[in-house]
Amino acid sequence: MVDKEVGITSHDVVQRVRRILSMRQVGHSGTLDPIASGVLVVLVGSATRVAQYLQEDDKEYHLTLLLGIETDTQDVTGQTLSRMEASHITRDAFETAVNRYRGEFLQIPPSYSAIKHNGQPLYKLARRGISVTVDPRKVTVYRAEISGWEPPRAFLKVVCSKGTYMRTLCHDxxxxxxxxxxxxxLVRTRSGNFTLKDAVDLDSLARDAAAPESLLQSPASGLPFERYEPEDDVLAQILMGRTVLWPGSEKAGMISVVSGSRLLALGEVVVKNEKTVFVPRRILEPMEKTSQIKR
Structure with missing residues (x-):
């Protein structure tokens, strides 16, 4: 988990981690714009196979909203479209406006975003002056609190669902x-169970590249799934993709198969032929590696 600095892209982080760890299989979960810093969950090795599940997690942000300026990118890096006096806006008026965006609502993603239209990212179309109508998306702001008020700036702490654009929240x-x-x-202070206090910057990772294990976390700690640590013989069957009997009652949702803190597979508990069984859905470690797993 990386504490991304301002001024670089999430892809830049991935590229640097690849060089530091000398690994090609590196990805990330949840893009941060160059203007943003904070928690970027970087996945290495077999952990890249669980990216889609980590992206479902809620996020927490600390942001600064600048009133009186509107830009084409909805942040201060874009071209200014309008300027207006905002000194008359009171904290009470601001609180009322923020309150409209607490809970579930529809949000129109910004033109400068990685969302694709006919296979093309919107930001590439926007740079060419092509305007695209984007359907609004359902998002949820679980918490939005004003942490500071220094007009024309307001400071917010926001906890929200995936896919919620903080730029658009400020614009709206x-x-x-x-x-x-x-x-x-913008600072992302949390992504699911991963928090900023546990993140490392790229320089620290580079200094400890010879023994990075102390800086890396198991993806199991970030997944909101119940954990299942089977006996070795059952684990071997699971890692071959075979359905096994489940030693308990039926469970809803995905299950993480672990050995200690190590995530090995994901699966589901279902009822088949009146038997409750565990069905592997995603194998992260091949069966031949089981002898290397330290229980």
Whole structure:
């Protein structure tokens, strides 16, 4: 888990981790824009196979909203579209505007985003001056609290569902207040169970590249699934992709198969022929590696 710095892309982080660890199989879960810093979950080796599950997690952000300025990217890195006086906006008025975006609502993603239209990222189309109508998406803001008020700047702590754009939240709040607004800064302080206090910066990872295990976390700790640590003979069957009897009652949702802190597979508990069984859905470690697993 990396504490991404401002000014680089999430892809830049992945490329540098590849060089530091001398590994090609590196990815990430949940993109951060160059303007943003904070928690970027970087996945290495077989952990890249669980990226889709980690992306489902909720996120926590600390952000600065700048009132009175509207830009084409909805943050301060874009071209200014309008400027308006915002000194008359009170904290109470701002609180009322923020309250409209607590809970579940529809959000229109920004033109400058990685969302694809006919196979093309929206930001590439926007750079060519091509305007695309994007359908609104359902998002949820679980918590939005004002942590500071220094007009024309407001500081927010937000906990939200995946796919919620903080840039757009800033833009929409400013628009509702009639003065415009954009995002000035953004820090992701949490992604699922991964928090900023446990993240490492790239320089620290580079210094400890010879023994990076102390800086790496098992993806099992970030998955919101019940853990199952079977006996060796059952584990061998699971890692061959075979269905095994489940030693308990039926469970809903995915199950993480682990050995200690090591994530080996994902699967589901279902009822087949009146028997409760565990069905492997994704194998992260091949069976031939089981002899290397330290229980």
């Amino acid at each position: 709040i400013g628009k509702d207040l009639g003065v415009g607004g954009c995002m000035e800064s």
